[in-house]
Amino acid sequence: MFITIDLPPRPRKATALMRALGLLFLVAVVIGTLYPMSNWMLRTQHPFDFLSRGLPRFWTWFDVLSNVLAYLVLGLLLALGWLMRLRAPTTVLVVTLACGLTSLVLESMQSFLPGRVPSLLDWIANTSGGLLGGWIGALLNRPAGPSDRIALPSLPRWYEQGPPSGWLLLLVWLAIQLVPQRLLFGCGQLRPTVQWLIDSLSGSDASELSRWIDRLWAGPTPAASGVAIEAAVVVCAVCVSGSLVFALVRSTRQRLAVLAIAALCAFGLRSIAMQGLYGATDPLAWLTPGAQGGLVVGAALLYALETLSDRTQAMLAIVLAVLGLMLVNLAPDDRYFESTLQSARAGQLINLHGVLRAVAMLWPLAAIAWFWGRASARRSGGA
Numbered sequence: 001m002f003i004t005i006d007l008p009p010r011p012r013k014a015t016a017l018m019r020a021l022g023l024l025f026l027v028a029v030v031i032g033t034l035y036p037m038s039n040w041m042l043r044t045q046h047p048f049d050f051l052s053r054g055l056p057r058f059w060t061w062f063d064v065l066s067n068v069l070a071y072l073v074l075g076l077l078l079a080l081g082w083l084m085r086l087r088a089p090t091t092v093l094v095v096t097l098a099c100g101l102t103s104l105v106l107e108s109m110q111s112f113l114p115g116r117v118p119s120l121l122d123w124i125a126n127t128s129g130g131l132l133g134g135w136i137g138a139l140l141n142r143p144a145g146p147s148d149r150i151a152l153p154s155l156p157r158w159y160e161q162g163p164p165s166g167w168l169l170l171l172v173w174l175a176i177q178l179v180p181q182r183l184l185f186g187c188g189q190l191r192p193t194v195q196w197l198i199d200s201l202s203g204s205d206a207s208e209l210s211r212w213i214d215r216l217w218a219g220p221t222p223a224a225s226g227v228a229i230e231a232a233v234v235v236c237a238v239c240v241s242g243s244l245v246f247a248l249v250r251s252t253r254q255r256l257a258v259l260a261i262a263a264l265c266a267f268g269l270r271s272i273a274m275q276g277l278y279g280a281t282d283p284l285a286w287l288t289p290g291a292q293g294g295l296v297v298g299a300a301l302l303y304a305l306e307t308l309s310d311r312t313q314a315m316l317a318i319v320l321a322v323l324g325l326m327l328v329n330l331a332p333d334d335r336y337f338e339s340t341l342q343s344a345r346a347g348q349l350i351n352l353h354g355v356l357r358a359v360a361m362l363w364p365l366a367a368i369a370w371f372w373g374r375a376s377a378r379r380s381g382g383a
Contacts (some may be wrong), residue, residue: 015081021079021171026102028069033106033116040112050118064125069268071099071129072136072237074259079137081173088138092131099130140254150215169363169370172245174262176360177269182228184270185237188325188364227315229331233300234294236324240367242302243317246373247310255306314375318368327362 044050075095083091103126110116176187242259249255271283305313 010140015084018077018081021082021167022074024171025074025077028073029102030106032070034109035114037113040115040369041114042112043114044111047111047118048104048105049111050120051123053120053202055121055325056119059119059121064121066268066272067122067125068129068266071103071126072133073265074102075099075130075133076261077133078135079134079141083137084141088135088141091138091141092134094129095134095137096131098132100127103127103130110336136257140257160252162295165370166244166248166278169367170241170248170262172359172363172366173241173244174265174269177266178273179357179360180273181360183233183328184288184329185241185266186230186326186328186331187360188239189361190325191329207231226332227288227293229327230288230290231294231297233324233327233331234291235298236320238295238298238319239301239305239320240324240364243305243313243320243371244367245322246306246313247371259302311375317371319373321364321368321371 009044075098078095079091083094086094100123103123107118107123107126110118175186177185179187181187181189241262244260245255249258251339270286274285275283305316308316
């Protein structure tokens with residue numbers, strides 16, 4: 001006996017979003033692997049010589065994990081965007097082959113670039129990351145039917161439960177972690193713009209705003225104040241980004257998976273930013289005492305936030321986003337960080353860095369507007 005079940009057509013917006021995110025991430029991987037793309041000249045006998053040289057003598061776990069993480073995300077987006085209808089083993093095989101071939105081509109192209117060294121270990125790490133991403137994507141693409149005998153499409157899928165604008169907002173938040181910031185997750189730095197407006201209106205170059213903020217936090221224990229401010233900023237950022245995930249994903253298990261992946265991506269990108277600022281020997285410079293305390297408290301508050309209604313979560317996210325924005329702009333200056341940042345900018349992607357800094361400055365305002373729209377919609381809908 002056959003069972004016929006009529007289901008509405010599967011939404012296309014989320015699939016298109018996943019494909020767009022996958023293409024954007026692929027472009028980012030290519031740029032990150034081949035930058036700077038200049039002075040092309042073959043510097044070995046053959047572009048694939050690295051495959052026969054064996055594993056490198058000197059390597060770090062950070063480099064290996066960074067490569068695994070990057071291709072894990074790439075493989076996950078590939079599985080979710082293009083391979084939804086394939087069986088799990090086929091999905092894993094296709095994603096692994098695609099990521100392995102992509103990495104092989106990019107590693108061989110590094111043989112033509114000065115300062116870039118192709119590595120067999122990098123290719124293995126990238127392929128392994130693609131395998132893990134394909135496996136996770138295959139699990140998330142599983143049918144939602146009660147058994148394998150009744151093949152029901154998993155409708156709605158976990159990433160179709162929230163609007164595409166929310167997923168874009170989350171992706172942008174991850175991307176701006178590449179911008180070096182003194183405070184962990186401390187985006188929304190409007191002080192330079194405000195100072196410029198003050199100077200323009202007053203007709204002077206006096207940094208009255210910075211001096212007023214320095215006097216505000218001057219006291220017997222300025223270091224303790226700095227730790228407390230950073231911890232509060234991290235708590236606000238963790239709760240706002242976590243509330244964004246709660247608004248996009250309904251299942252608790254899938255929420256935990258998305259939160260874990262987002263956290264790993266954010267920490268990895270932040271570490272890359274710190275490497276570009278302080279050098280390869282200090283990728284965890286962002287893990288300060290204030291950041292550690294803020295992460296612990298923020299994770300505990302996320303557990304409580306999940307029990308609240310959607311509208312309450314949105315309203316609290318607005319309050320915390322405003323509070324975090326105020327703290328970021330009222331935090332005392334760090335002269336050492338600013339001088340290090342100025343000296344490091346010469347070797348970075350100036351255009352991309354400038355765009356990301358502008359986006360980081362405006363992201364809290366966009367998040368406030370997004371949650372305000374969600375809270376208003378829930379109120380008008382009676383939720």
